[in-house]
Amino acid sequence: MHRFIDFFPLKKGQMTAFVGCGGKTSLIEGIITEAENFNLPVIHTTTTKIYPPKERKFILGSDIQELIEGIKSVGDSLVTAAYAIDSGESKLLGFPVKWFNTLLQEFPGYCMLIEADGCRGQSIKIYRENEPCLPPETDRVVILTGMDAFTCCRIEEKMHRYDLFQRFFPNKKFYTLQDRIDILFHSKGLITKIPKEIKKVLFLNKVTEATLEQARMIADLLLEKAAEQLDGVLIGNTFEKPMIYEYRK
Structure with missing residues (x-):
């Protein structure tokens, strides 16, 4: 097994967004742990809603200057930041996408990890018009x-x-494997709706030793279909540590 950062080293001033279904939060938390082991400073946030981290503090700021001062006051190499708390769901609310450019300028020594989509624990979806919310x-x-x-x-x-x-x-009773792959490449699918100019990698999650060979076959079919749309496919399981079986491209 490999670490995520073995294939994609985190860089200061770099912004990585996580979209789709089936493990975004656990993947981000795993990457944060990897970053901490290398003393890499991280700002973790969202453009949608996320649950507050369980074992660390978070910073709230409904004004950009308030948020900046809050991050500076913590002085930690890891900061979870958000706009406010949704009292109904007890989730952290993302701040406006226009703030990200200011944050990059204020904190050039941090890498930024952004949860930019929601899926309520499911494993595949079709995007709405306003999704995903990418800076x-x-x-x-x-x-x-x-x-x-x-x-x-x-x-x-x-x-x-x-x-x-x-x-x-x-409304078919059964969707073949190829049908399911094609869903990701629909105009509102998880892959195709991401702007072409942004680098993209797919993480095939929830893979086990028993399903690894099948996952490799699916990854190769995805890459064959993707052409230039994907840089590669990570095969892994976010509940394992390290999380990655392999990277196919």
């Missing part, structure tokens, strides 16, 4: 999808917002 300064996007999206009996079992999916795809 223009994003350097790389990591797209997650769960292995179970390709192996479950019925696609609706693992599809976030199945009603939206039905607007674009026929």
Whole structure:
């Protein structure tokens, strides 16, 4: 097994966004742990909503200067920052995307990890018009999808917002493996809706030793379909440490 940063070393001033389904939060937390082991300074935040971290403090700022001063006052190499707390869901709310450029200028010595999409624990989805919420300064996007999206009996079992999916795809009893791969490349799919100019890698999550060979086959089919749309496919499991079985490209 390998670390994420073995393939994608974190760089100061770099912004990486995480979108898709099936493990964004656990992947980000795993990368944060890897970064801490190398004393790499990280600002962790969101453009949507995330649960507060369990074992560290977070900074809130409903004004950009308030947020900047809050981050500076902590003085830690790891900061989770957000706009406010949603009292209903007890989640941290993301701040406006226009703030990111200012934060990059104020904190050039940090790398930024951004959760930029939501999926309510499912493994595949179709984007709405306003999704994903990516800052223009994003350097790389990591797209997650769960292995179970390709192996479950019925696609609706693992599809976030199945009603939206039905607007674009026929109501079939069974979707083949190729059908499921094609969903990611739909105009509103997890891969194709990301701007072409941004570097993209897909993380095939929830893979085990028992499903590794099948995951390799799926990764190769994804790369064949992707052409220039993907830099590669990471195969792994965010509940393992290290998290990555291999990187195929």
